[in-house]
Amino acid sequence: MNNTLLTLLLFFSIACSDKQDIVLHTNSISDILTYNQLLQQIGKERLYRSVEEPNVDGSLGRNKDGYFHVRFQINMTTISDYVIVSEDIQALETLYATIAYAFQHQESDGGFELVVPEEILNASYYTPPGPGDLLSGTAFFASSLGLTLMSLDNSQWYNQSAQTRGVREAITFMRPQFENMLNYLMSGSEILIQMDAQAPNRLLFDALAYYSLGEYLTRNDAIALAHEFMHAALAQTDTVEGYFIEGGGWDSSYNGVAIKLAMELYLLTEDTETKVLLKSGFLDATVWQLSRISANGEISTEGNTRVYEGGESFLGAEKGVDYVKVAKALLYFGYLTCEPAIVELGDAVIDYYN
Known part of the structure; x- marks a missing residue:
């Protein structure tokens, strides 16, 4: 587990937008941003990539x-x-x-x-x-x-x-x-x-x-x-590490896809109980995902159950890491937690695979 990033997630407080201040407390994630508002935070240049x-x-x-x-x-x-x-x-x-x-x-x-x-x-x-x-x-x-x-x-x-x-x-x-x-x-x-x-x-x-x-x-x-x-x-989800279980273990590609989808549902719903449920699922899974990504944006597939060299294929082609969805998940999470380092890591993922 990446302890530095985990510490940042749990204790960092910052105003991350000129339009609105989002003050984070320990273990908190913004519950006031809508999906469209989050897209505005990400910005058209990042989205266009x-x-x-x-x-x-x-x-x-x-x-x-x-x-x-x-x-x-x-x-x-x-x-x-x-x-x-x-x-x-x-x-x-x-x-x-x-x-x-x-x-x-x-x-x-x-x-x-x-x-x-x-x-x-x-x-x-x-x-x-x-x-x-x-x-x-x-x-x-x-x-x-x-x-x-x-x-x-x-x-x-x-x-x-x-x-x-x-x-x-x-x-x-x-x-x-x-x-x-x-x-x-x-x-x-x-x-x-x-x-x-x-x-x-x-x-x-x-x-x-x-x-x-x-x-x-x-x-x-x-x-x-x-x-x-x-x-x-x-x-x-794994009760110790928090990742979404795929094929009986972890997978850094499919976990990235799952946290992206869970955050989209979180951003769309206005129901408090549903938000709490989704947040409890994607928080630990995202922290685990961060532990699988190098500072240069490379997503490790070591130990993956599905996507790795010699792993699953689809229509005759070996599956690769779904880096676009992983990067999008990092952007979501970075803005939901007001953590610029995670936003920058999302950029690094796109840079690495492009």
């Missing part, structure tokens, strides 16, 4: 080579986060293109087409996905969409500017498609909670999908389900 540029048609990730599945649109939040802070109309229109692209491939049951590239279909490693895999992939995308929609909904510029009217109306028109997707995920919730039972990061993706879309669409049934997934994930 992580933006994934889509193709002209709005495709992201592996969809850029031809539509594969909606899960690969997950990085739309890198664009929406930038939009919230920059208030850039061109970036907003690009964001809309990524949403529209996804829903061009929605099926009547609310799920999405799967179009497996021929080279993967013919590969020895390929196994056709089951219903649970498709639900899980859709939940990844839905968590990103829900976060995007909630952040837009809480933006004064988005809601009131004449510039944004066209995109606002287009997104509002898509509301029945969002409802259909949420219904698809709700109908598959028992499959999801069984399939993701031993993967807290995926349970938190599911929770964020249900919660954010539930809030946006005023669906209390989805919000209640989000809490079920949230509790299942938070029950899976």
Whole structure:
């Protein structure tokens, strides 16, 4: 455990914004910042560094080579986060293109087409996905969409500017498609909670999908389900070290993803009890994560259960550390705790892997 960073976290007090003073006490994390306010603290320059540029048609990730599945649109939040802070109309229109692209491939049951590239279909490693895999992939995308929609909904510029009217109306028109997707995920919730039972990061993706879309669409049934997934994930932390347990042990990539998602849920909810629960989960897990990162930004994979040299693969390629999400988690935590050293470490992670 990095004792210096732990001491800083527990005892450092500072006013970290010209706009508002956040005084930290021992073991405290800000409970007054909203998601959009935290993005403002991070700033558009930092957010822009992580933006994934889509193709002209709005495709992201592996969809850029031809539509594969909606899960690969997950990085739309890198664009929406930038939009919230920059208030850039061109970036907003690009964001809309990524949403529209996804829903061009929605099926009547609310799920999405799967179009497996021929080279993967013919590969020895390929196994056709089951219903649970498709639900899980859709939940990844839905968590990103829900976060995007909630952040837009809480933006004064988005809601009131004449510039944004066209995109606002287009997104509002898509509301029945969002409802259909949420219904698809709700109908598959028992499959999801069984399939993701031993993967807290995926349970938190599911929770964020249900919660954010539930809030946006005023669906209390989805919000209640989000809490079920949230509790299942938070029950899976190591009682000594605090990390989220993946594959029976620790993993510095998946733990980083889990704390990012837990902090996003923390920032979105206004319920005090839920905030306390989430904070107790991500605090120790983040302190453990800090112990796995060198000052130059390198994330150690030594002892990982899933992501390491010779570890898990996805679609024929060995998994690498999800440094973008780890860096984002550090930025969240640095501003929530008013700790500049952790913000700088988040910058160092991006610098190291770029």
